[in-house]
Amino acid sequence: MAKLTENTINFMGVRRLASFGSLTAVILSIIILAINGLNLGLDFTGGTSIEFAYEKAPSLDEVRQTLDDAGYKEFVVQNFGDEKSVLVRLRQDFDDKLAENMADDLRANGAKVDMVRAEFVGSQVGDELKESSGLGMLLALFVVLVYVGMRFQFKFGVASVLPLAHDVIVVLGVFSLFQWTFDLSVLAALLAVIGYSLNDTIIVADRIRENFRKLRTGNSEEIINHSITETMSRTLNTSGTTLVVLLALFLLGGEAIHNFSIALLIGILVGTYSSIYVAANLLIMMGVSREDLVVPAKEGAAGQQAEEEEPPEWLNRM
Amino acid sequence: MLNKFPLWKNIVILVAVVIGFIYALPNLYPDDYAIQITGARSSTQVDQATLDKAVDALNQEGIAVKEATLNPPNGLIRVNTAEAQLSARPVIQEALGREYLAALNMAPTTPDWLRSIGAGPMKLGLDLRGGVHFLLEVDMDSALQKRLEVYSSEIKRQLREEHIRYRGGDVGDGNTIQLVFRDDASQDQAFELIRDQYNEFLLDKTTDDNGQQVLSLQLSEKKVKEIQDYALKQNLTTIRNRVNELGVAEPLVQRQGRDRIVVELPGVQDTAQAKRVLGATANLEFRLEARQDAPSSSTEVYPFRDDPERTARLEREIIVTGENVANAQQAFDQNGQPQVNITLDSTGGDRMTRATRDAIKRRMAVLFIQYRTETVKKRVDGKVQEVEERKVNRSIISLATIQSTLGSSFRITGLDSTAEAGELALLLRAGSLAAPMYFVQERTIGPSLGQKNIDSGVMSVTVGFALVLLYMLLYYRFFGLVANVALAVNLMLLVACMSILSATLTLPGIAGIVLTVGMAVDANVLIFERIKEELRLGVPPQSAINAGFSRAFVSIFDANITTLLVAVILFAMGSGPVKGFAVTLCIGILTSMFTGLLVSRAIINLIYGGRKVEKLAIGGKLANG
Numbered sequence: 001m002a003k004l005t006e007n008t009i010n011f012m013g014v015r016r017l018a019s020f021g022s023l024t025a026v027i028l029s030i031i032i033l034a035i036n037g038l039n040l041g042l043d044f045t046g047g048t049s050i051e052f053a054y055e056k057a058p059s060l061d062e063v064r065q066t067l068d069d070a071g072y073k074e075f076v077v078q079n080f081g082d083e084k085s086v087l088v089r090l091r092q093d094f095d096d097k098l099a100e101n102m103a104d105d106l107r108a109n110g111a112k113v114d115m116v117r118a119e120f121v122g123s124q125v126g127d128e129l130k131e132s133s134g135l136g137m138l139l140a141l142f143v144v145l146v147y148v149g150m151r152f153q154f155k156f157g158v159a160s161v162l163p164l165a166h167d168v169i170v171v172l173g174v175f176s177l178f179q180w181t182f183d184l185s186v187l188a189a190l191l192a193v194i195g196y197s198l199n200d201t202i203i204v205a206d207r208i209r210e211n212f213r214k215l216r217t218g219n220s221e222e223i224i225n226h227s228i229t230e231t232m233s234r235t236l237n238t239s240g241t242t243l244v245v246l247l248a249l250f251l252l253g254g255e256a257i258h259n260f261s262i263a264l265l266i267g268i269l270v271g272t273y274s275s276i277y278v279a280a281n282l283l284i285m286m287g288v289s290r291e292d293l294v295v296p297a298k299e300g301a302a303g304q305q306a307e308e309e310e311p312p313e314w315l316n317r318m
Numbered sequence: 319m320l321n322k323f324p325l326w327k328n329i330v331i332l333v334a335v336v337i338g339f340i341y342a343l344p345n346l347y348p349d350d351y352a353i354q355i356t357g358a359r360s361s362t363q364v365d366q367a368t369l370d371k372a373v374d375a376l377n378q379e380g381i382a383v384k385e386a387t388l389n390p391p392n393g394l395i396r397v398n399t400a401e402a403q404l405s406a407r408p409v410i411q412e413a414l415g416r417e418y419l420a421a422l423n424m425a426p427t428t429p430d431w432l433r434s435i436g437a438g439p440m441k442l443g444l445d446l447r448g449g450v451h452f453l454l455e456v457d458m459d460s461a462l463q464k465r466l467e468v469y470s471s472e473i474k475r476q477l478r479e480e481h482i483r484y485r486g487g488d489v490g491d492g493n494t495i496q497l498v499f500r501d502d503a504s505q506d507q508a509f510e511l512i513r514d515q516y517n518e519f520l521l522d523k524t525t526d527d528n529g530q531q532v533l534s535l536q537l538s539e540k541k542v543k544e545i546q547d548y549a550l551k552q553n554l555t556t557i558r559n560r561v562n563e564l565g566v567a568e569p570l571v572q573r574q575g576r577d578r579i580v581v582e583l584p585g586v587q588d589t590a591q592a593k594r595v596l597g598a599t600a601n602l603e604f605r606l607e608a609r610q611d612a613p614s615s616s617t618e619v620y621p622f623r624d625d626p627e628r629t630a631r632l633e634r635e636i637i638v639t640g641e642n643v644a645n646a647q648q649a650f651d652q653n654g655q656p657q658v659n660i661t662l663d664s665t666g667g668d669r670m671t672r673a674t675r676d677a678i679k680r681r682m683a684v685l686f687i688q689y690r691t692e693t694v695k696k697r698v699d700g701k702v703q704e705v706e707e708r709k710v711n712r713s714i715i716s717l718a719t720i721q722s723t724l725g726s727s728f729r730i731t732g733l734d735s736t737a738e739a740g741e742l743a744l745l746l747r748a749g750s751l752a753a754p755m756y757f758v759q760e761r762t763i764g765p766s767l768g769q770k771n772i773d774s775g776v777m778s779v780t781v782g783f784a785l786v787l788l789y790m791l792l793y794y795r796f797f798g799l800v801a802n803v804a805l806a807v808n809l810m811l812l813v814a815c816m817s818i819l820s821a822t823l824t825l826p827g828i829a830g831i832v833l834t835v836g837m838a839v840d841a842n843v844l845i846f847e848r849i850k851e852e853l854r855l856g857v858p859p860q861s862a863i864n865a866g867f868s869r870a871f872v873s874i875f876d877a878n879i880t881t882l883l884v885a886v887i888l889f890a891m892g893s894g895p896v897k898g899f900a901v902t903l904c905i906g907i908l909t910s911m912f913t914g915l916l917v918s919r920a921i922i923n924l925i926y927g928g929r930k931v932e933k934l935a936i937g938g939k940l941a942n943g
Contacts, residue, residue, distance in 0.1 A: 049574060057404070061768055078448065079764030083404040087763065121580065122573030126555055128893050136891025140884040147883055151876060160880070185826035188899045191888070192830065195881050195903055196837060202877035203844065210872075234847045237793065238840045241786045245836035248782035249829050254774035256445065256767050260826045264833065 008226045011276060012284060018277035019285075026166055029173020036176045041183030042074055046123040047091040050099045055112035057083035063106065070105040074181065085116070094120035125184065141165070144198065152209055153292045159282040160201045163274035167197045171267050185260040193267030196242070200235065201275040207231045208283065212293045220288055224280050239272045321863055321927035323920055331920050334912070335807055341814035344428045344439040349585075350384060351403035352425035353410055355393040355418050362417055364393040372420075375413035381406050396425055400769075422762045424585065440817050441585025443568045443824030445767045449584040453759035454557075456577050461549035461753030462493055462542065469519075470495050473512065473535075482507050493542075495519075495535040498526070505531040546577065552752035554579055558894060565889075565897025566821035579755070582763055584822050601751060602640040605632045606673065607681040607717065623686055623713035630717055632683050637673040642666025646746035648739040649729070656739035657731045660746060667726025674724040683717045684730060710754070715742070767825065775825045779832045783809075786836050794846050796935035797922070801842035804918040809835050811909040819901065830899075834906040840877075841914025845870040846936060859931040867919055874915065882907050 063086060064077050072090060080087035092098060099118035106113045141161050149157030168190060175182050207227040215223060246268065249261035323331075355364050355372060366388055372395060373386050384396040395410070397403050403422060410420040424447070428438055441447075466489045473495070474487045485498040499505040509521060512533075518541035522534045537545075554573060561569045561583065570582040608617040608631040616635075622628045645661040662670060674682070688711045696702070716730050733739045765772070787805070790798035812831060816823075849866030857865060882904060889900035926934070 046572060049580075060764070061770065064768060076766045077768075078766050079404070080451065081761035081763075082407065085761075119575040119578075122554075124570055124572050125894055126558055127551075128555060129896060133888070133892040133896040136888050136896070139891060140887040143883050143887055144880055147880060184895050188826060188830060188895065191896070191899050191903070192833060194884065198881050198884065199837070199840065199877045202880050203840075203873050206873040206876055230851070231847075234840075234843050237789075237843045237847075238837070241789050241839045241843075242833070242836045244785040244789055245782035245833055248785055249778045249833075252774055252778035252781055253829065254771045254778070256771045256775050256825050257778070257829050260829060 008222070008229045009232070011225050011228045012221045012280065015277065015281045015284065019281055022166060022274070022278055022281075025173070026169050029169045029176070032173050033169075033176045036179065038172065038176055038182045039179040041181040041186075042076065042089065042091045043124045043184040044182070045091055046121050047089065048094040048098060048118060049121045050088045050090075050102060050118040051080060051116040052086045052088065052103065052106065053114045053116050054084045054086060058086065058111060060086070063088075066106060066109065067102070070102075070108075072102070072105075089121065094118065148202070148205075152205060153288075155283060155286045155288050155292060156205050156209070158286065159279045160198065160205060162282060163201055163271075163278040164194050164197055166274050166278050167193055167267060167270050170270050171263055174266055175263065180262065181259055183259065185257065186263045189260050189263035189267065192264060193271055196268060197271030197274060200238075200271055201279045203234065204228060204231055204275050204279060205283075208280070208288075209293055212288075212290050220290075221284055224284060228276055228280060235272060235275075239268060242268055321860055321923050323923050323927070327916075328920060331916055334811075335917070338807070338811040338814040340432070340435070341437050341817055342810045344432050344437050345813055345817060347427040347429070347439065349424040349439070349442075350396040350427055351398070351400055352394050352396045352423045353403065353407055354421045354423040355395070355410065355414065356421070357391060357418060363391045364388065364418065368414060368418065369393045369395070371413055372410045375409050376406055379405070379409050381409065394423070394425055400765075404764075436818075438817060438820065440813070441820065441822045443822045443827065444570055444582055444584045444763070444765070445824050446765055446772055447585060448762065448764040448766070449582055451759075451761045451763040452581045452583075452757060453574070454579045454581060454755045455758045456550055456553055456579065457754045457756065458546050458549065458577050462537075462545055463489060464753065465545050466493060466495065466537070469516070469535075473497075473516070476511065476515070477508060480507070480511060482511070484508065493537060497533045497535070499531040499533065502531060505533055508533055549753040550577065550579070553755060556751055557581060562894060562898075564819060564821075564901060565892070565894055565899075566816070566819055566901055568822040568824050568827070568895075568898070578758070601687045601754075602643075602746065603685040603687065604637045604639075604670070605635065605683050605685055606637065606677055607631065607683060608633050609680075620683075620685060620712050620714050622717075623715050626713070630683060630714055632685070632714075637682075638662060638666040638669050640746060641752070642669070643746045644726075646743045648736070648743040651729075651731060655731065656733050656736045657729050658733065658739050658743045658746065659729045660727065662726045664726065670724050670726065670728070674720050678720055678722060681717050681719050683714045685712055686715045687712050772825065775829070779828055783832050783835065786839065790839060790842075793937055794842075795937040796925075797842075797846050797849075798937065800918050800921045800925075801839060801846070803921060804842060804913040805835055805839060807917050808838050808909050808913040811913065812905060815905045815909065816902070821898070821901075827902075830902060831906075834902070834910070838906065838910035838914065841870075841874050841910060842918055844873055845914070845918070849934070850936060853934065853936075859934045860926070862934070863922060863926060867915070871915065874911065878907050878911050 060077050060079065064075075067075055067077070067088070072092075075088055075090035078087045078089075079085065088102065096118075099115050103113055103115040141164065144164075145157040145161045147157075148160045171190060171193060172182075174180075175186065180186075204227065207230055208224055211223050211227045211230075215226070218226065243265070246261050246265050249257055250265060253261055355368065357363060369386050369388055372393070373383050376383050376395070376397075381402050382398055384398055386393070386395045388394075395406070397406055407420050407422060411418075414420065426433075426438070432438075470487055470489050474484075477484050477487075477497075482504045483500060484504065486496050488495070490496055497508060499508065505523060509523065512519060512535065513521060516535075518538055519535040520538055522536070524532045524534065526532045550573060554571060557579060558569075558571045561567055561571065561581065568584055570580065572580050574580045612631075612633065616633060617631045618634055619629050619631050622630070642662050642665055643660060644663045644666075647659045649657055649659050651657050716733065718731060730742070733742065767775075787802045790801045790805075792798070794801060809831070812834065816831075821827075845866050848870045849862050852862035852865045853859070885900045885903040885907065889897055889904065892900055
């Protein structure tokens with residue numbers, strides 16, 4: 001039977017400071033979000049679509065460069081139908097002058113360009129995305145609360161859901177603070193962060209449960225410290241491999257996946273932090289104790305499980 | 319502790335990996351850039367001489383031709399790069415003249431034997447390769463007309479209930495409803511009633527030529543705009559659902575201008591196919607067959623879809639339309655015949671019950687309404703011009719005897735084939751359109767990302783993946799190598815599953831897949847750390863392997879099942895890209911559990927199992943190392 005070793009790092013020693021930090025970060029993020037809002041991308045807002053006809057087939061890279069130099073932001077340039085037609089979509093609201101001005105800018109370096117058509121375009125994602133996905137998210141969090149509550153114990157349920165909210169709010173806060181563009185790829189990144197953070201939290205929680213059942217000495221704080229220390233090399237390696245991928249995407253990936261990788265970078269760092277300093281911290285604050293997990297009579301479903309959980313029979317036969 | 323898998327288990331793993339390999343294989347055959355040559359008229363066939371002429375023209379311009387094939391009535395010329403494709407099209411068009419059309423195309427290169435088992439590559443997204451661009455116009459007049467008809471019947475019903483005598487009341491020209499009264503009193507009564515209950519109408523009291531009192535109702539401009547907006551939004555949602563049922567198709571569907579909808583579909587090889595994917599701009603109506611003695615003013619005659627010679631007389635009154643369909647699934651009856659199970663929403667269910675209660679043993683028809691634009695030649699001012707004409711085509715797809723009162727769930731039988739049942743179910747499920755729509759433009763569209771962006775994106779993904787492999791190898795030595803094999807298998811299975819779902823790959827999507835794989839090492843990391851812990855406690859190697867796998871299992875299981883729950887709920891509740899992301903997440907979790915727990919265990923068992931082992935090559939300082 002394992003003992004509390006001297007190598008245990010006192011993670012929870014700074015838990016008050018961490019609580020203060022997390023709480024401040026969340027509150028600040030909410031304030032920034034309320035003031036600044038999110039800088040929503042073309043996917044969400046829609047904008048203007050303009051079709052140009054060139055006399056000679058232009059190089060799209062040059063067209064992009066010209067528009068960039070002229071100060072346009074968030075535009076997409078595509079061949080449309082044939083190599084002489086170019087479609088430009090940009091986030092700017094439609095007005096009559098916009099298309100003419102852009103045509104003038106494109107003519108500046110001597111190209112012969114006609115503006116064919118300019119119209120406003122709506123958002124790429126429907127309203128139902130906001131409504132149904134928001135609702136789906138809330139339901140998903142609730143189910144996690146219930147499931148973890150049943151598999152572990154109610155306190156663990158709370159401790160696995162709140163860090164997720166923490167992570168999402170902080171990432172959104174950072175995006176709002178710097179006014180980075182929030183588009184569909186960032187939304188996908190956010191969902192990936194939730195998956196990662198949840199995974200991370202459950203792994204730590206699992207070890208805490210196991211140690212509460214296995215170790216007969218030590219108070220809650222010591223056992224949690226010990227569990228986090230034990231899972232530390234796993235945490236470092238998994239975040240390590242993930243961060244390695246993300247750094248490659250961030251440094252080499254170009255602007256198309258820039259925002260995606262930055263959202264994930266922040267998210268993975270915050271997610272790893274939160275499974276220790278939000279999840280475990282919450283467990284201590286809620287007064288988690290050996291009795292929550294061991295004594296069968298005291299707590300519901302979780303307490304009735306065998307003291308040390310065994311993998312199912314089919315796995316043992318391997 | 320022997321750590322050996324029974325033979326059957328190894329075989330199961332092997333079979334799964336081989337199947338994964340086969341279905342992932344088509345992705346190694348990327349589509350060719352090609353130019354499709356078709357006759358400008360359907361009577362013009364492309365022959366070998368035409369094809370040779372096109373190839374010669376390309377050779378003169380110095381554009382390399384990969385392959386030129388004739389598949390009558392079309393010809394296909396494959397070239398090597400996207401740039402070659404873009405510059406080749408005008409060359410061919412010029413060489414062949416106006417008799418032929420040269421169109422940009424993507425030609426599949428998947429070998430026949432793979433295609434015969436339904437394997438195909440994933441499509442590349444609009445950002446990476448572009449696709450087809452459709453512009454659809456919503457017929458606002460008929461949206462308005464439809465709505466006014468509902469108002470008209472409601473108002474007429476209310477007037478009857480209040481015993482106000484009137485004539486007329488149908489929707490007339492200029493979207494007005496005109497009611498005619500015999501005296502001032504009933505005109506005033508009606509005026510007050512309508513003013514109080516329908517404040518969206520502008521009312522006008524006049525006296526017509528015959529000295530009768532007329533009340534004209536005109537919708538306010540604000541309400542008209544509201545109805546049009548609603549129709550457009552409704553159609554937008556329907557189209558989105560149709561093209562993206564699973565959320566993995568990555569289309570672009572957006573409103574353009576006042577009354578048009580842009581639909582861009584990635585990786586579509588020809589526009590006819592795309593139109594099929596988009597679905598006919600169709601609607602459905604359920605109507606009863608007219609009785610023999612019914613007056614002809616209340617009936618209409620329609621032909622059958624599969625046999626236009628056969629017709630049936632139906633009642634004018636519509637029971638429900640496709641708008642009330644909540645769900646529709648293709649299924650089989652007890653004789654193995656295809657059928658479609660339909661569930662109506664509550665309004666639809668009520669109406670269906672009311673209509674069929676007194677109609678048992680009568681027949682009910684499903685009427686299929688298709689809107690399309692046809693190009694017809696017309697003489698205008700003595701010149702022949704091609705004019706686009708909008709046509710509405712109504713035909714009966716099934717006419718079946720009502721066996722008992724129908725409620726909100728019932729089924730349509732008597733369908734020809736599984737394919738037809740599938741198509742009908744899809745159309746019903748995706749909802750029907752609030753207003754008819756017509757295709758007004760179709761073009762190909764180039765990738766929305768520049769080549770530079772695509773290149774750096776793909777490079778970063780490759781580097782990222784390579785770094786994960788290196789990291790694992792350096793940290794866990796031989797066990798790292800095992801984890802890397804498991805990762806490669808995981809990637810392959812993920813690609814295979816996505817290919818089977820015919821998902822579309824966008825650049826962020828590719829980054830996401832590699833990220834999933836980067837995160838999937840978690841299972842192996844957990845197991846290896848457990849094995850190390852056991853070794854540090856002095857457990858012999860074979861037992862350490864076994865204990866590592868079985869103890870880590872609980873953590874892996876809990877963590878993955880919890881995340882899977884989130885993914886499943888997001889799939890069920892989410893829409894569009896959120897749904898698509900949930901699909902990828904679900905598949906990623908399942909494949910990574912399979913490879914992390916079973917594939918890596920199988921390899922380790924093969925290497926270390928069944929023999930005496932002194933030391934494990936797992937890296938790091940170990941108690942017994």
